[in-house]
């Protein structure tokens with residue numbers, strides 16, 4: 001694959017496999033010769049669907065028109081509004097509607113789920129995460145350990161890749177569980193690692209973790225809307241995800257939660273409660289004791305933010321209408337195309353793709369190691385000199401995520417060509433492994 005001559009091929013591929021870019025607003029380019037950005041940062045913040053604005057304005061108009069009566073008289077009445085999100089969110093992650101609720105933000109939800117599912121006892125006190133866990137997850141589990149009066153350094157285990165490798169293999173997790181599973185209270189990994197783009201074998205790790213006696217939860221921030229999921233059938237205990245990355249629901253958008261059916265309605269599970277934890281039918285009897293429903297709704301606390309739910313609903317409708325299987329097919333084609341281009345760009349340069357080569361072990365993101373200290377500066381130049389929006393993770397990773405909904409083969413070509421044009425000018429300190 002010769003990057004210099006691949007543009008014509010990219011344009012032909014876009015004609016044959018056009019995706020759904022017309023449904024999104026693509027930001028104008030900040031530099032380079034093309035009017036639109038080559039936006040490959042949908043793993044960080046997804047683009048705005050064209051439908052979102054009008055849908056949101058309709059909700060705002062209901063408030064203007066109806067005041068408090070909007071709770072029952074709005075076009076989409078506010079009291080049961082969150083229920084509109086439940087079924088499509090459940091379909092997205094392979095869950096039953098009773099197992100799913102959209103609420104709060106991701107880290108908040110992880111905490112609320114750990115209230116129920118991190119219950120250290122006896123020698124089983126440890127929480128296992130990956131060494132490259134997103135910092136928020138690391139802070140969350142360390143603070144949970146402290147909350148239980150435990151030493152976070154002794155309680156939180158950070159699984160590292162084998163020496164000489166960049167990604168944590170499924171085997172590494174299974175080996176750890178075989179050795180030390182009896183000490184693990186909670187195994188909570190990222191479904192797709194935010195840094196390396198590695199997709200974990202969620203069913204195999206869940207089965208091994210549960211067989212070892214641990215509770216198994218997943219952070220699906222980079223998996224939801226990126227790869228097909230079957231949380232119910234995989235017997236996952238709980239999961240949480242955000243909606244502003246692949247789910248295109250806007251900055252800080254509401255997250256989603258999954259709690260497996262076997263835990264629903266269990267009165268022995270501690271939960272933090274508020275008036276939205278009680279069943280809807282008797283909520284306004286205003287009794288001092290709650291009656292939590294036997295659904296994931298019981299993990300809700302406050303009345304939900306209507307204007308924040310509109311963009312999630314609009315986005316989930318898009319995923320529903322296209323379907324994850326079709327998106328995954330296109331995702332595999334796009335990412336393979338980008339990979340072939342990057343193979344050429346990285347050959348004979350101090351650059352390396354650290355994402356697994358096996359498409360079954362990754363989503364759409366490819367992470368490139370660019371040499372220590374270069375990531376931020378390089379990413380800035382990609383944007384300002386070439387209109388290519390990628391995302392830096394200091395010190396040395398630049399992430400490119402061709403998102404099947406709106407990214408194009410030509411975007412991938414632009415990214416590879418821009419990287420080739422820019423990278424020659426960087427030092428080779430911090431040689432890639």
Ligand SMILES: *Cc1c(COP(=O)(O)O)cnc(C)c1O
Nearest residue numbers: 105106107134136194219221242
């Ligand atoms: C994006 C991301 C978060 C962000 O957490 P918020 O609570 O939504 O701010 C947390 N964990 C992971 C793994 C992420 O990728």
